[in-house]
Amino acid sequence: MATTEQSTTGSSTGPESGPAPGARRTADRPLLTGRLTGFGTTIFAEMSALAAETGAINLGQGFPDTDGPESVREAAVRAIRDGRGNQYPPGPGIPELRTAIAGHQLSRYGLHHDPDTDVLVTAGATEAIAAALLALVEPGDEVIALEPYYDSYAACIALAGGRRVPVTLRPRDGAYHLDLDELRDAITDRTRLILLNTPHNPTGTVLGRDELAAIAELAVEHDLLVVTDEVYEHLVFEGEHHPIAGFPGMRERTVTIGSAGKTYSLTGWKVGWITASAPLVTAVRTVKQFLTYVSAGPFQYAVAEALQLPEAYYEELRASLRARRDLLADGLTAAGFTVYRPAGTYFITTDIRPLGASDGIAFCRELPHRCGVVAVPNAVFYDDAEQGAPFIRFAFCKSPALLEEAAARLRRL
Template sequence: MDRPLLNRRLAGFGTTIFAEMSALAVRTGSINLGQGFPDTDGPEAVREAAVRALREGRGNQYPPGPGVPELRTAVAEHHKRWYGLGVDPDTEVLVTAGATEAIAAALLALVEAGDEVIALEPYYDSYAACIAMAGGTRVPVTLRPDGDVFGLDLDELRAAVTDRTRLILLNTPHNPTGTVLTPAELTAIAELAVERDLLVVTDEVYEHLVFEGGHLPIASLPGMGERTLTIGSAGKTFSFTGWKVGWVTGTPDMVTAVRSAKQFLTYVSSGPFQYAVAEALALPDEYYTSLRDDLRAKRDLLASGLTAAGFEVFRPQGTYFITTDIRPLGHKDGLEFCRSLPERCGVVAVPNVVFYDHAEAGSPFVRFAFCKKTDVLDEAVSRLKRL
C-alpha cells in the first residue's frame, strides 16, 4: 500500500486544464472562452437524422466494431471528394469515440516502451497522456512566434529524430496556435519520414476550418500513404462535440492495429449518431463555406477586441482558437493570469503553458476560443476592455 494508487505513467497529469477553467467559469458566472465547444448546435437536418435513427432503431444496439457501413462509406467518399484520396471503407476506415479515442488507440497500438514520439509543442493535452500510457517517450519540437503566427523549425525537427523515434505526431490545423502547416513544410516532414522510415499520426480534426488557402493531408504526399494514420472528427466540423464521433484512416494493416487497441477501450459507441454523421458528411459545399466564413468573421471580431484590450494577438490561420501574448499587459505567467481573469473582467481563457514541456516557452501565452455566438463575443470584448 506504500505505492501510489495512480499508475506512475500518469503521475503529474491530474485534472485537465479544461475542467479547471470551465468550473471556474461556472463559479464566477464568467463567459467561457476557454474550452473549445460551440454554444449552438449544428445543422438541424443532422440533428433530425440522429432522431430518425433513434426512432427507427438504427444504432440503439451495438453497432459493428469498425463502425456502421454507412459512415465508413461516407468517410471514404469525403476523402475522395475533398482530397482525391482513395480509401477502402471496409479495410481502411475505423470509427472511434471522437478524435480523443482515436489518438489513444493509435498510440497504444503503434508505440511500445522505449519508443520516442515527436510532437509539435504546444500540443493538445491528451497527446502527452496517451504517449505516457503507451510507455513511449515524448520528444517536443516547439512552434515559436514568427511574425503574427507560430512557425515550425524544420532543422529542429530533423535534429529531434533518433534511432529510437517511432513516429511523428502531427496536428494541422494546429491547436492551440492556429498554425496551418504549409505545403513546403508538409513536404519536408514527409521526406524526413520516408528517409528515416517513420510512421506519422496526423490529427486533422480542424480540416474544414482553414481561413486562408486550404487543407493539405500529408497522406496525399509521395511515400506517405503507406505510413500515415489520419484522424478526423465530426465534432469540430458539424458542432456536435457531445456526440463523440471520430475516425481513423490508413492502410489495412495500420487500421487493423489501431482497431486491436480500440476494441478494448470503448469497443463501439455513438450508434445512432454514426448514421447522422454519415448524412452530415454529404452536406453540400455551401455548408462548409458558410461554416468557414462565419468563424473567420468571429476570429476577426475577437482578434480586434483582444488587440484593443492590450494583448499581442497571433491571428490563427485555422481552428477556432486565438493565442495571445500577455506580456504587453505587464504579465508573464499565463496560468496565474487565467486564474485571475474571471474576477478581473468575467472572462475565462486557457493558459498555453499546460500544453508545453518547455514551460518557459509557453508561459506568456493564453488561448481564447471564438466558436461562440456573436453577441457572446461582443460581450467578452466589452469586458476585456477593463484590462
C-alpha cells in the same frame, strides 16, 4: 478467482496470498500508475468549473454555444426512432458512415480508402489518438510532437510507455512557425513516429504544402510512422489544408484522424475516425476494441448524412468563423494583448506581457474575477512551461453577441 478474492481480503494464510518477492504492498504505493505521474485534472475541466463558479464567459474550452445543422440533428432523432444504432453497432463503425468517410477523403483529397478495411470509427478523435499511440508505440520509443500540443497527446504517449520529444512552434511576425531543421535534428534511432497536428491547436497554424512535403521526406527517409490529427480540416481561413497521407511514400505509413465534432458543431456526440492502410487500421482497431468497443450508434447514422452536406455548408461555416475570429482578435488587440491571428481552428493565442503580466496560469485563474472571462494558459501545452508562460488561448467558436460582450469586458484590463 477464489484465490484473487482471498488475497484481496486477507482471509487466506497460504503462501500464495502474500505479495510477490520484492513487491510493494498497495498501502505503500500510489494508486495512479507512475506513467501518469504529473497528470491531474485537465486544464479544460478546471477552467470550465471556474467559469461556472464565477458566471464568467467561457472562452476556454473549444465547444460552440450553438448546435449543428438541424438536418443532421434530425437524422439522429430519426435513427433512434427507427431503431438504428440503439444496440451495439459494428465494431469498425456502421457501413454507411465508413462509406461516407471514404467518399469524403476521395472527393476532397483524392485519397482512395476501402471502407471495409481502411476506415475505423472511434469515440471522438481523442480515442483515435489514444488507440493509435497505444497500438503503434512500444515502451522506450520516441514520439515527436509539435509543441504546444493538445494535452491528451502527452498522456497517451505516456500510457504507451513512449518518450515525448517536443518540436516547438515559435511565434514570429504575428503567427507561429515550424522550424524544419529543429524537426530534422529531433529524429534519432529511437524515433518511432511523428505526431502531427494541422490545422494546429492551440496556435492556429496551418502547415503549408512545402512544409508537409519536407516532413513527408523525413518520414520516408527515416522509415517513420505519422499519426496526423486533422480534426480542424474544414476550419481553414488562410491557406489550404493538405493531408500528409497524400504525399509520396506516405500512404502506407500514415494514420489520419478526423472528427465530426468541430466540423458540424456537435462535440458532444463524440464521433471520430481514422483512415489508413489496412495493416495500420487493423493494428489500431485491435486496441480500440478494448477501449470503448463501440459508441454513438444513432449518431453514426447522422454523421454519415452530415458528410454528404453540400459545399455551401462548409463555405458558410468558414465565413462565419472567420468573422468571429476577426471580431475577437480586434477586441483582444484593443484590450492590450499581442494577438497571433490564427489561419485555422477555433482558437486565438495571445501574449499577456503588454498587460504587465508574464504568468499565464495565474493570469487565467484571476481573469474571471477581474473581468468575467475565462481563457486557457498555453503553459500546460508545453514540456517546458516557461516557453508558454506568457501566452493564453481564447476560443472564438461562440456567438458574435457573446464575443462582443467578452471583448467589452476584457477592455477593463
